[in-house]
Amino acid sequence: MTGTHGAAWRVIDGMRAEFRSAQYTSWIAAVGVAIASALVDEPWGIAVGGVVAAGALARLTSRPALDRGDVRTAVWIATASNWLVTLAVAAIVPEAFPVLVVNVAGPPVLGALAFDRRELRPLVGCGVVVSIALGVIGFTAPGTGLADAVPAWFFEGVLVLFLAAHVMVMSSTVASSNQQYGNTVDEVLLANAALTRSDAELRASRRRVLAAGDAERERLERDIHDGAQQRLVALAVQLRLAAQLTERGSTASAAQLEAMHDECIAALDELRELARGIYPPALAERGLEHALRSVSARMPNDVSVRCADGIELTREDAAAVYFVCLEALQNVAKHGGPAVTASISVDRRADDLVVEVTDDGPGFDPEAASHRRGLLNMADRAGALGGELAVESVPGRGTRVTMRLPLGDRRGAHA
Numbered sequence: 030m031t032g033t034h035g036a037a038w039r040v041i042d043g044m045r046a047e048f049r050s051a052q053y054t055s056w057i058a059a060v061g062v063a064i065a066s067a068l069v070d071e072p073w074g075i076a077v078g079g080v081v082a083a084g085a086l087a088r089l090t091s092r093p094a095l096d097r098g099d100v101r102t103a104v105w106i107a108t109a110s111n112w113l114v115t116l117a118v119a120a121i122v123p124e125a126f127p128v129l130v131v132n133v134a135g136p137p138v139l140g141a142l143a144f145d146r147r148e149l150r151p152l153v154g155c156g157v158v159v160s161i162a163l164g165v166i167g168f169t170a171p172g173t174g175l176a177d178a179v180p181a182w183f184f185e186g187v188l189v190l191f192l193a194a195h196v197m198v199m200s201s202t203v204a205s206s207n208q209q210y211g212n213t214v215d216e217v218l219l220a221n222a223a224l225t226r227s228d229a230e231l232r233a234s235r236r237r238v239l240a241a242g243d244a245e246r247e248r249l250e251r252d253i254h255d256g257a258q259q260r261l262v263a264l265a266v267q268l269r270l271a272a273q274l275t276e277r278g279s280t281a282s283a284a285q286l287e288a289m290h291d292e293c294i295a296a297l298d299e300l301r302e303l304a305r306g307i308y309p310p311a312l313a314e315r316g317l318e319h320a321l322r323s324v325s326a327r328m329p330n331d332v333s334v335r336c337a338d339g340i341e342l343t344r345e346d347a348a349a350v351y352f353v354c355l356e357a358l359q360n361v362a363k364h365g366g367p368a369v370t371a372s373i374s375v376d377r378r379a380d381d382l383v384v385e386v387t388d389d390g391p392g393f394d395p396e397a398a399s400h401r402r403g404l405l406n407m408a409d410r411a412g413a414l415g416g417e418l419a420v421e422s423v424p425g426r427g428t429r430v431t432m433r434l435p436l437g438d439r440r441g442a443h444a
Contacts, residue, residue, distance in 0.1 A: 090106045090107065090110045094106055101148065104152075105152070108152065108155075108156075112155075112156075112159045115159075115163070116159065116162060116163065116166070119163055119166045120166060234408075234409055234412050234413075237405055237406075237409050238409050238413065241406060241409065261292075261296050264289055264292040264293060264296065267285065267288065267289045267292070268289065270285075271285065271286075271289070309323075309324075309351060311323045312347055312348065312351050313344075316347075317336065317342060317347045317350060317351065317375065318334065318336040318375075320347075320351055321334045321336070321350075321351065321354055321373055321375075322334050324351070324354070324355055324358065325358065325373070328358050328361075328362055328371075329362055329367040330358070330361055330362055330365070330367055330368075330369055330370060330371055330388075331370045331371070332358060332370070332371045332372065332373065333370075333371075333372045333373070334372075334373045335372070335373070335374045335375070336374075336375040337375060337376045337377055339377075340375065340376075340377050340382065342382070342436075345414060346382065346414060346434055346436070349410045349411065349413075349414055349416075349432070349434065350375065350382070350384050350432070350434075352406075352407075352410060353384065353386075353407045353410055353411065353418070353430070353432050354373050354384065354386055356403050356406060356407050357371075357386035357407070357430045358371060358373075358386070359403075360403060360428075361388045361390055361428075364390065364391065364393070365388060365390030365391055366390075369388050369389060369390040369391075370388065370389055371386065371387065371388040371389075371390075372385075372386070372387050372388075373385070373386050377436065380435060380436055381433050381434065381435055381436060382416075382433070382434040382435075382436050383431065383432075383433050384431070384432040384433075384434075385429060385430070385431050385432075386429070386430045387427065387428070387429045387430075388427050388428050389427045390427055390428060391424065391425060392422045392423050392424045392425055392426050392427050392428055393422050393424060393428070394422070394424065395420045395421070395422050404418075404420060407430070407432070411432050411433070411434065414434050414435075415434070415435050416432060416433050416434035416435060417432075417433050418430070418431070418432050418433075419431045419432075419433075
């Protein structure tokens with residue numbers, strides 16, 4: 030025994046030297062001492078040799094992780110190596126059970142220095158499993174005398190505790206599963222309710238789009254009938270009179286020809302204005318920024334326009350931006366008067382086009398005005414392209430209308 034203890038202390042000195050020098054040489058020597066100790070024909074010598082071998086293996090296997098600064102991985106590797114060697118020694122020399130129990134309990138203590146409470150739980154759990162395995166080896170192996178020293182009721186008590194723990198774990202699992210199932214059902218119900226609301230909103234939006242289309246066609250028909258059509262009818266009558274004068278041998282006067290020319294110009298102007306309301310020529314020919322500056326110049330208010338460079342839009346996106354800005358500016362002029370100033374900004378943020386129209390007008394309550402046709406039309410234009418419209422306003426503090434459209438990889442004309 031004296032020689033064995035001396036060898037163990039020499040190994041401990043070698044371990045200390047290794048920590049100071051950070052070299053593998055002393056660990057190779059430690060493994061050699063462990064093998065020599067195991068050759069001693071005494072269980073305690075073999076146990077000490079196993080403990081030393083476990084420490085050497087743990088140090089060698091965890092060294093790369095320590096070199097990388099990964100302390101947690103190093104602790105896990107060292108712990109696993111230590112436990113494997115400890116269980117192997119226990120299976121070979123069951124008499125060394127008491128010494129090996131201490132060796133198994135060491136790594137969780139080491140882990141407590143590197144892990145927080147949550148990370149320490151798996152390590153402690155594995156330590157409990159290894160301790161149980163070591164205990165089974167100690168109780169069942171012949172020669173340890175542990176099985177004879179323990180009363181019979183101990184094993185029955187352990188069995189009862191095991192069954193009780195099993196029932197508790199199963200009950201907890203079932204309760205957790207029921208809770209998760211309940212949460213899942215609640216989530217499904219909430220998602221279904223949200224889907225139902227979205228479907229209802231989509232149907233309402235489509236109905237408004239159809240109604241707006243019908244109303245727009247009626248407006249165009251009325252404007253054409255009351256404006257350009259009447260002028261063209263009058264022009265046709267004047268041309269017929271001129272033709273009758275020609276048949277009688279007389280000619281139309283210069284005043285009559287000038288009047289017919291004026292009627293043609295007026296009819297063309299009205300048709301151009303109607304076409305501009307359908308899709309502005311400036312938008313198709315010169316781009317969004319020019320179209321916005323053009324419509325801003327026709328407003329009685331002072332309006333500034335800023336468009337970020339390099340934005341490419343489809344025809345549909347550009348039209349939506351134009352008409353939303355036009356509606357917002359018309360609201361500024363209608364409800365705020367010519368003294369109100371406004372600004373338009375068009376930017377790209379990530380994969381979204383963000384359009385803002387702000388003014389310093391009297392403002393209003395967005396909730397109370399949410400049913401207005403103009404606001405609904407703007408929201409429908411944005412929603413038809415997968416976007417959204419937000420109106421922020423406080424009475425006496427102006428208004429901000431923000432439209433956000435997803436662009437993704439869509440490309441078209443430059444803004």
